[in-house]
Amino acid sequence: MTESTVTFPQLNQPAPDFTAKTTHGMKSLADYKGKWLVLFSHPADFTPVCTTEFIGFATRAEKFAALNCELLGLSIDSVHSHIAWARSIEQNFGITIPFPIIADLSMAVAKSYGMIQPGASDTAAVRATFFIDPNGIMRAMVYYPMSNGRSIDEFVRMLEAMQTSDANKIATPENWHVGEPVIVPPPATMADAAVRKDQGHNYVDWYYCTKTL
Template identity: 35%
Template sequence: MANLQLGDTVPDFTQDSSEGEIKFYDWAGDSWVVLFSHPADYTPVCTTELGEVSRLKSEFDKRNAKVIALSVDDAESHKGWIGDINETQQTTVNYPILADSDNKVSDLYGMIHPNANAKLTVRTVFVIDPAKKLRLTITYPPSTGRNFEEILRVIDSLQLTDNYQVATPVNWKDGDDVVVVPSIPTEEAKQKFPKGVEEIKSYLRMTPQPNK
């Protein structure tokens, strides 16, 4: 079982899906990717999640992020489940669901946690950047539905902090003030961030979001 850690290059794979064969690196291209796993088709919590992601797809698109789900059932089963999702969640699933009946991708990405369930994938979210580096993982218990607004928030933070020497504080949302990274001296920060730098402590300096 893989033990993928932040900063690792994620493995490539070729696998069937609800939309045909997916060659992962080719499919991802130069986009960010949100890969999220499900224990099985026709599960109630995941039905609500897949519906929500289809509703939010335009938000992921704005961030140059592709979404792809995974379940251990086959593509035909996925197609039947998608019908239920569209009906019950009043939406249209508009992204692929990987068919991982052989557990190939689950094993590559370490989605089987034997002490939780030796046969089913845990419900993990992977955020992968265009360089195919793993930037975030969140693993949820089966009883708790995921918060995809939080996934969007993290992508906003990653894209901002990749491009500017800032970090995002607790509960940050796009447009809020950000933290100046500790490696920049305050005088240099004042030049770098002309909107102003507030020095609360020598190590805690805030500035308006630089790309707003």
């Protein structure tokens, strides 16, 4: 593997393992077994876009917790820098950062998760977000450019959608929210397609049917 090689985790495969120093002590992936985990990276402490994102995650932390989901931040900064930045956010914005932040000075975690993108930066993590399920499986990955902040509300929506799909074996349409109709998986055989219209769903065509949970 060359120095410029970038590795990436894979969807529906075990998330890369880690043990790292954080603002809440040592944390490992195993600590989150039985819960969802949103692991997200930011380019640097004391930067304006990252500050808005951390405020966004912090103000929605209770919503994530209600969905059995923990939050874990990361950047290639020291624990002392993370602590100072979190205290600055509390002093200047009145927002307490309730979740741990990984200090990844060696870039070991960042590299294993593909957070280092040579096209953007060789020394800072891009805005990457990873959804890891209670079994330690990577379920979703979202990458943003350095210049633009993420939508934390979209991450809440995505988590709710994935949990609903897991629980009910359905899919969800574009911009789906809890309480809205869901998509019934399309039939896999000609025989099933022929009777789909009579199965009591909201029928549009054999491949597109919805229902309300």
